[in-house]
Amino acid sequence: MRGRTVPTAVAAALAVGLAALTGCSSDGTGGSGGGHPAALLALPADLDAEAVAGGKQPAFEPGEVRLAVGRTLGMDVRVAPLPHGWRLVDGGDTALLRRDADSKQSTCAPNTAGCGHTVRQSWTATAAGSTTLTWRYVDFATCTEPQNPASCRTLASKEVRVTVG
Structure with missing residues (x-):
C-alpha cells in the first residue's frame, strides 16, 4: 500500500508543477488579460x-493560432525610427477577438539615436470561429494618409489565422 502512495503523490506534484509551467488552471481554461498570453508570436x-521587400527571400508564410474562448493572443512588434515599419492593417473579426491595450515590452533611453522598442499587441478570444489578423511592412514616405497604413506602399506582409473554439 505504501509503495502506491508515493508514486501517486509524486504524480500529483508533477501535475501541479506542469499546470504552473503551462499557465493552465485546473479547469483547462487558463488565464487571460494582464497575465501571460496563451499564444505569443513576434513579427x-x-x-x-x-x-522580402527586396526579393532576397520568399514572402512570409501565414501563421496559425488556436485559442480557447477567454484566452489571449499576443503579437510582439518592434517599433523603430525607420522609414519602414510594421503596421496592423486588419485586426480581424471583432465578434471573435477583442483588441486589448498595447503594452511596451522594452524601452530605449531618451534621445537614443536609432533605438526602437517592442510593443505587444493583444487580443482576447470572445467567441468561436476563425478570423485573420494582417500586418504590413510599409514605406512611411509613401503614405497618402499618415494615420492609415493601408495608404502606404506595402513592402511585405504577415497574416495570422486565429481559430477560436
Missing part, C-alpha cells in the same frame, strides 16, 4: 522584412 525582424 519578423525589420531586416528580414526588407529582404
Whole structure:
C-alpha cells in the first residue's frame, strides 16, 4: 500500500508543477488579460522584412493560432525610427477577438539615436470561429494618409489565422 502512495503523490506534484509551467488552471481554461498570453508570436525582424521587400527571400508564410474562448493572443512588434515599419492593417473579426491595450515590452533611453522598442499587441478570444489578423511592412514616405497604413506602399506582409473554439 505504501509503495502506491508515493508514486501517486509524486504524480500529483508533477501535475501541479506542469499546470504552473503551462499557465493552465485546473479547469483547462487558463488565464487571460494582464497575465501571460496563451499564444505569443513576434513579427519578423525589420531586416528580414526588407529582404522580402527586396526579393532576397520568399514572402512570409501565414501563421496559425488556436485559442480557447477567454484566452489571449499576443503579437510582439518592434517599433523603430525607420522609414519602414510594421503596421496592423486588419485586426480581424471583432465578434471573435477583442483588441486589448498595447503594452511596451522594452524601452530605449531618451534621445537614443536609432533605438526602437517592442510593443505587444493583444487580443482576447470572445467567441468561436476563425478570423485573420494582417500586418504590413510599409514605406512611411509613401503614405497618402499618415494615420492609415493601408495608404502606404506595402513592402511585405504577415497574416495570422486565429481559430477560436
